[in-house]
Amino acid sequence: MEKSDSVKEIGSELFCIRVPLPDSPLKYLNSYLVRSPDRSLIVDTGFNHKLCFDTLTSGLKHLGIDLAQTDIFVTHFHADHFSLVPKLKTPTTRVYFNRLETELLENWQGFGPMLKNADQQGFPRGKLKAALEAHPGSRFGVEWAPEAKILSEGHTLTYGDYTFTCIETPGHTLGHICLYEETKKILISGDHVLIDISPNIQCWNDHENPLKNYLQSLEKVGKLAVESVLPGHRRGFTDLNSRVDELTQHHETRLDEICNILDKAPQSAYETAARMSWDIKAACWEDFPIAQQWFATGEALSHLRYLEENGTIIRKLSGNNIRFALANC
Numbered sequence: 424m425e426k427s428d429s430v431k432e433i434g435s436e437l438f439c440i441r442v443p444l445p446d447s448p449l450k451y452l453n454s455y456l457v458r459s460p461d462r463s464l465i466v467d468t469g470f471n472h473k474l475c476f477d478t479l480t481s482g483l484k485h486l487g488i489d490l491a492q493t494d495i496f497v498t499h500f501h502a503d504h505f506s507l508v509p510k511l512k513t514p515t516t517r518v519y520f521n522r523l524e525t526e527l528l529e530n531w532q533g534f535g536p537m538l539k540n541a542d543q544q545g546f547p548r549g550k551l552k553a554a555l556e557a558h559p560g561s562r563f564g565v566e567w568a569p570e571a572k573i574l575s576e577g578h579t580l581t582y583g584d585y586t587f588t589c590i591e592t593p594g595h596t597l598g599h600i601c602l603y604e605e606t607k608k609i610l611i612s613g614d615h616v617l618i619d620i621s622p623n624i625q626c627w628n629d630h631e632n633p634l635k636n637y638l639q640s641l642e643k644v645g646k647l648a649v650e651s652v653l654p655g656h657r658r659g660f661t662d663l664n665s666r667v668d669e670l671t672q673h674h675e676t677r678l679d680e681i682c683n684i685l686d687k688a689p690q691s692a693y694e695t696a697a698r699m700s701w702d703i704k705a706a707c708w709e710d711f712p713i714a715q716q717w718f719a720t721g722e723a724l725s726h727l728r729y730l731e732e733n734g735t736i737i738r739k740l741s742g743n744n745i746r747f748a749l750a751n752c
């Protein structure tokens with residue numbers, strides 16, 4: 424077999440194809456492949472972008488994969504994981520996906536509701552159009568709902584020597600699923616657990632509590648016997664428990680930071696995000712790329728919703744605008 428820079432063998436008949444993500448700070452998506460003479464399985468795909476398609480299909484060709492004999496599992500609906508599926512799918516490809524996000528894609532109403540919520544949360548009206556244009560979902564997404572085989576907690580997929588069990592891990596998205604190979608102690612973690620960077624936990628509506636879900640899902644995977652974590656981005660790693668502890672601590676520190684910010688005066692989600700500390704190479708908030716301001720505001724909001732639901736903070740409405748304040752002030 425000729426060498427391919429984007430393909431790495433990580434286990435017996437288990438490969439990672441590194442798919443570049445143009446204009447994304449994430450840099451690459453890790454697409455995993457279980458190769459088998461019967462049927463093979465791809466886990467996650469890449470943006471709807473030529474560079475992603477070319478890299479992934481040449482990696483698959485290099486490994487001798489026939490897409491007609493291959494099925495696709497998607498950990499969650501974000502564009503970097505999902506959006507190449509329609510281009511890869513053949514009439515005989517089974518697409519495995521979760522129910523909540525299949526329904527979301529079937530009933531997709533565009534980004535309108537999200538933008539309306541962002542406006543209420545203080546995101547400057549004049550920047551909404553630019554934020555939408557910079558959003559990877561609108562740049563590299565697809566308006567397509569798969570005719571998917573729906574998987575949920577405990578369902579299993581067997582390909583070659585691997586049997587994966589679905590572990591529902593809502594938080595990063597509402598329907599996120601990780602795949603657990605119990606015998607080999609492998610967890611394909613999607614964007615639920617990453618190393619070096621913390622998964623983005625966003626909220627853009629008034630009824631969900633994604634951070635609460637996320638912390639529960641972290642605790643859940645922390646109980647699994649795992650020796651190898653295969654994440655959606657960056658490198659694989661071994662010590663899942665330490666990473667779960669670090670991420671839990673990270674969000675607790677964030678919640679404290681936000682309470683300190685609100686201690687001065689009520690703030691909108693956008694104002695809160697502007698005052699939080701971020702690991703981004705920019706001199707000040709105003710210099711953040713618009714897409715990063717968007718993700719930061721969504722992240723601030725998931726923490727604000729968590730604090731609101733546990734009674735630490737309350738919302739104050741003035742016209743259409745929402746600000747948050749400490750409950751005991």
Ligand SMILES: [Zn+2]
Nearest residue numbers: 501503614655
């Ligand atoms: Zn991702």
